[in-house]
Amino acid sequence: MMGIKPQLKTGIFRIVLAGLLLAGSIAVARSQDVGSGPLPYELVRSLQSLQEQVAQGNSHAMIAQRSLLTKMDVTFVEMRPDVWQDPRNARAAVIHLLSGGHPEVMRYLLSLDPAPVVDRKLMEASLAYIEGREEDLLDLLEDIDPLDLPSGLGGHVALVKAAPYIRSDPARAMELLQVASLLMPGTLVEEAALRREVFVAGIMGDVDHFRVLSTRYLRRFSNSIYAGDFRRRFALAIDTLGFVKSEDKFALIVPVLHEFDADSRRGLYMRLARSALLAGHLNVARKSTEEALILAVEGTREREILKVYSAATRLEPEMISENRDLLWSIDKSALSYEDLALLDGVYTVLNSVRHFPEPPENVIGEFNVASNIADPEDRSWFTPDMDVAERLLLRTEKSLAVMGEEK
Incomplete structure (x- = not known):
């Protein structure tokens, strides 16, 4: 050992x-x-x-x-x-x-x-x-029909028999899981069967079944000890089922999301917002972000991330002033590496817009240079372009000084 x-x-x-x-x-x-x-x-x-x-x-x-x-x-x-x-x-x-x-x-x-x-x-x-x-x-269960067994045993057998089919034959797995739910309603067997049915519906791409099963689970077993596993499976499924691809499809999942508690709902809206942004579906991203902002607490990390999402969904020239102020209010220390990369992407887009507003005090040039420059020793706010410009200015000053002496 x-x-x-x-x-x-x-x-x-x-x-x-x-x-x-x-x-x-x-x-x-x-x-x-x-x-x-x-x-x-x-x-x-x-x-x-x-x-x-x-x-x-x-x-x-x-x-x-x-x-x-x-x-x-x-x-x-x-x-x-x-x-x-x-x-x-x-x-x-x-x-x-x-x-x-x-x-x-x-x-x-x-x-x-x-x-x-x-x-x-x-x-x-x-x-x-x-x-x-x-x-x-x-092999052992091939000829055994759970419906031929007493319900207390048949429900367990149906649940177990479904497991190997989930990947190889999801339609067959779904049939067996439905039998398990019907034979043992209100029990932990039904709870487990419903959790797996939601996952299988996602694999099959069956949006309607996914919505119905998810709603049923949340209304019957939202407090289950295993509800965390359901939320994880649900989150994975909403990615694969493409609810961010259009506003019409997004509208299908909204009623189901409202069955969740506020914390879970906020997290799911944030997940949808990010997926929609990365896929370029800005209208869905905007709606998801707005819903998440309603549930987010001021001063939290989630609130800072949602500011990035909000700015990213409204890149029109007429929104540039409002976006500028929003981006400058973000606490970057609260963001992850991935969030900072997304923020840089938003800045890049905004800096390509030619309707630049006047910058506030202590801000020079680019949108992403917003810091206190009162301390001459603090050069953390310098960008590479600014550093080059400073060296050119110093060189010009020296040349002018030499010319003045020659005169």
């Missing part, structure tokens, strides 16, 4: 320790009949109740869910083997693993004789999913 970071050592130690403890529990379970209390299907009901609260944003339920899963890992291997002859309990074992249970539990159950009363392919498929064996997963 030499060379491994202490945090990584700790993580590896915990994983190994958990595996050893679970293996010990399995050995004990094989040698004696242990366990009384809630049956597996009853524990799964409690787990699903907690998951519904997680989908509604309850962070305490998230912690309780982890504790319950750990308890189930141990309890399931301590159950008498005949417990798994009840189909409800056997199905619960599959749900347990697909909900985050330890794979060693399923390996133990697969070794039992008689086997748990559930299709063995479902048990093996759940293990393949957890271990990332997509080809095995597809």
